Amino acid sequence: MENITENIVEKVELAADVGIKVANVVSNAFEATVADTDHSAGAEEGTLMNYFTSFGIHIAMVIIVILLKWQYDRNRYRYPKGPRDWRNIKDAISFHRKKRENLLALATDYPDSCTVITHVGRLVLLNDPTLINEIFIGRADLVSNKVDGYLENQLRYKEGKFIRTGIVFRHQDHNARIVHKALVQQLDNNLIGKHLDSLVQEQLKQMRLSETFDVRRTTFYFGVRLLISLTCSSTMSSIDDKAFELFEQNLYKISKVIHEDTIEKSAKIAITQLTGLSETLDINENVLDYIKTWIKYRHSDINRTEDTNNEQIVTSTTKTNDFLQAILDIIDQSVPRLDEDDIAACVLDIIMHGSEMLKGALSWLLLYTVKYPEEADTCRREARDNGYSTFNLSSAETLRQTQAFVKEVLRLSPVVPIVIHSTLQDFKWRNFHIQKRTLFGANVFALHHSIAWKESTKFDLTRWLEQDESTIPTHSYAPFGFGPRACIAEKYLFNLLTGIFAVLLYHNNFDKTGSLPEPTEGTFGLANMPPKYSLKATPLSTRS
Ligand code: HEM
Structure with missing residues (x-):
């Protein structure tokens, strides 16, 4: 299982690399095209047009890189399932409102653990005593930071x-x-x-x-x-x-x-x-x-x-x-x-x-x-x-x-x-x-x-x-x-x-x-x- 995950991670890393290279090639080609343009004909109109096209392409590149990074992180990090999934987004939003009821409902729906998106960030909720001990005692050295910024x-x-x-x-x-x-x-x-x-x-x-x-x-x-x-x-x-x-x-x-x-x-x-x-x-x-x-x-x-x-x-x-x-x-x-x-x-x-x-x-x-x-x-x-x-x-x-x-x-x-x-x-x-x-x-x-x-x-x-x-x-x-x-x-x-x-x-x-x-x-x-x-x-x- 670990191997498969690592493979996926490697592939996505590769894809991200390729994405960045493609972005560079397209951007270089574009710059070359702009440089080759004959500036004497319709100079002002052409410059403005070029400017907007260049701007658009750069924005598109940034979006592509962000999406690839998002995809990369999605595959790299794996969390317990839970209402963070898009189909359960409503539950995630309502988590804060009726927290008492939600803490009980989440424990019934996910007896081991689940991931919830809260207003203070992604929260892995542990509902089972064995898992709580694994994390709060077994991994206490890594999971010991008290919540910051809430106060x-x-x-x-x-x-x-x-x-x-x-x-x-x-x-x-x-x-x-x-x-x-x-x-x-x-x-x-x-x-x-x-x-x-x-x-x-x-x-x-x-x-x-x-x-x-x-x-x-x-x-x-x-x-x-x-x-x-x-x-x-x-x-x-x-x-x-x-x-x-x-x-x-x-x-x-x-x-x-x-x-x-x-x-x-x-x-x-x-x-x-x-x-x-x-x-x-x-x-x-x-x-x-x-x-x-x-x-x-x-x-x-x-x-x-x-x-x-x-x-x-x-x-x-x-x-x-x-x-x-x-x-x-x-x-x-x-x-x-x-x-x-x-x-x-x-x-x-x-x-x-x-x-x-x-x-x-x-x-x-x-x-x-x-x-x-x-x-x-x-x-x-x-x-x-x-x-x-x-x-x-x-x-x-x-x-x-x-x-x-x-x-x-x-x-x-x-x-x-x-x-x-x-x-x-x-x-x-x-x-x-x-x-x-x-x-x-x-x-x-x-x-x-x-x-x-x-x-x-x-x-x-x-x-x-x-x-x-x-x-x-x-x-x-x-x-x-x-x-x-x-x-x-x-x-x-x-x-x-x-x-x-x-x-x-x-x-x-x-x-x-x-x-x-x-x-x-x-x-x-x-x-x-x-x-x-x-x-x-x-x-x-x-x-x-
Ligand atoms: C009914 C009374 C109390 C309850 C329910 C309670 C509950 C807790 C809980 C749940 C924590 C762990 C917090 C966390 O891990 O984020 C904690 C930590 C702590 N409590 Fe209490 N507490 C009570 C009374 C007291 C009293 C009277 C004192 C001082 C004499 C005290 C001093 C501390 C300290 C210093 C910590 C932090 C320990 C650390 O972070 O290393 N508590 N308490």
Whole structure:
């Protein structure tokens, strides 16, 4: 098969060569004819005519060469079949509109994989867990670039540098790996079992649920403050000043536009690329400037500590234990060397991603709480029976009902419904020959609704509570991504969310204040977020 493909490729290459030669011969002959023309007779009319004919022939040549190149690429690269075919072009166009339905329909029509033309380019959609593993784990070195260009406010974070060294959204180089590793180590060694519990509890205490509250807004601010305390702990002291308030408001503005994934948004990005004008780009710059002041402050802090250390013995406790410090500690290993802009971009990525994701997960959890009050009551009883009034990561493991609730909500409403990476180089995979900068999407939404799950559309906690855990199709469940670029917090996220949710249930009753959105509503781009909605919180008496 490979031989045949190579033969075809060779033939087309030959045809392209011949085409170019023919074009040259025709063009030379034409020029010779023009040169031989007797210029004395009807000179002006003839020149104009010749000019137009020459122009026409050149245009025709260009078209021929483009067509040959197109034909050459068509034969050279081979992709899985799918609605990119002309006969299915309508499906391809409608892909963006009803993405939820389309992701499921495409998985039914193409159980392995298919190629879709999207507004951000050609996307190879993987619907089968084995193929997802082959690409996201087996070929992760080649398919590791996070999607770029979808986020208007990240387009030009650094003048003259094409690939940014941000974390969550895009970078694929050596720095990506070392930053990822440093953050995981920071969580494992310095946060878990140490001050993570008190940081989460502190933010839960601050989360004042007024009688009626906007769920997305409240959970976003909770997430931002938690992520800031994890990322740059020393900043918490300035949290009450006006500049910080503006910073938080700006983050919320970015959060509102960040995950849209529409044709209109792509058009806006294109306009920004051309004109350099964009409101979100300006906001982003303000936010990054603010973060740079933290970094400067940290540097001066370190210098101060070093000065003191000339006279005193260094103790390990003098060092700040947060994500910013973990990044500063690897600067010497980074190539190209991480500078202030890169570090600020990493910090912003961690804060934005972490708080967006917590907003999404907690908003869905609270929505399902009022949609399924009986199941939520079972979780509340469990929290109360276990005296789970304050956050504790390790004992969240024992809250089995609440843990099942979290897992089932993230199955039906995964916050990241499709994980998209792009390829760094041309490469061959199975019968396909994939071009550099092709997008690969793991269809997480379809995995979570596949036939591997019994009655997949039903909200059913019992599937997670069976004694025999082998009945859970774990390979069809991936709320936190895949392989070496999966979420740095993945090992702890179920317990983190279970603990936060249990404390909220322990202290509050939640009721609807009007009509509730359906899980099929909301933004469904790169993230799946419920629409804006409010709930009423009634504090419960604290009893054991
Ligand atoms: C419910 C909460 C969360 C969900 C659903 C979630 C989901 C994900 C997913 C799916 C990815 C992979 C993205 C991709 O491959 O394109 C990812 C990456 C990442 N997540 Fe999370 N996440 C959550 C919370 C957090 C938190 C709290 C933090 C920080 C403490 C965090 C830090 C990161 C980082 C740094 C990456 C990038 C890893 C890399 O590119 O090497 N996430 N997350």
